[in-house]
Amino acid sequence: MKAYTITVNGVSYDVTVDEKGNVGSASAPAATPAAKPAAPIPAAAPVQKASAQGNISVTAPMPGKVLAVKVNVGDSVKSGTPVLVLEAMKMENDIVAPKDGKVVAIHVNVGDSVESGAVLVSLEG
Numbered sequence: 001m002k003a004y005t006i007t008v009n010g011v012s013y014d015v016t017v018d019e020k021g022n023v024g025s026a027s028a029p030a031a032t033p034a035a036k037p038a039a040p041i042p043a044a045a046p047v048q049k050a051s052a053q054g055n056i057s058v059t060a061p062m063p064g065k066v067l068a069v070k071v072n073v074g075d076s077v078k079s080g081t082p083v084l085v086l087e088a089m090k091m092e093n094d095i096v097a098p099k100d101g102k103v104v105a106i107h108v109n110v111g112d113s114v115e116s117g118a119v120l121v122s123l124e125g
Contacts, residue, residue: 054104054122058097060114064088069110071121075103083121086114101125 001018068085071077082094083103101123108120 054101054124056097056099056101056123056125057119058083058095058121058123060086060095060116060118060120062086062088062093063115064093064113066108066110066112066114066120067092069106069108071103071106073103073106077101077103077123084108086120095120097121097123099123099125 001016004015004017006013006015064086065088066084067087069083070085071081071083077083077097077100079097079099081097083097084095086093086095102125103121104124105122106120107122108114108118114120
């Protein structure tokens, strides 16, 4: 029989295995302190490309990649008008204006990856 110490998720276990590969006994976890996992790195906030802030925000409903921006600063848009195309899970999704308004800032560029909830376009309505 051979004795081994195995660590699983920061908890050490003493295990005995016989030479034929049959599992022997496993003892209770040893009193080994578990290493603390590293703190998660916070996601970077979207870079705002214009100082103007509108009172209507068009946000990303899901994480994805910006394929096309269909509006320019100063354009007037109606509710339901596509403002950009977002690729998510290999599908192209039109992201539309939630209300009528005027585009005051575009916060993303074609090719940018965005997280769910990121502000894409600001409208003044």
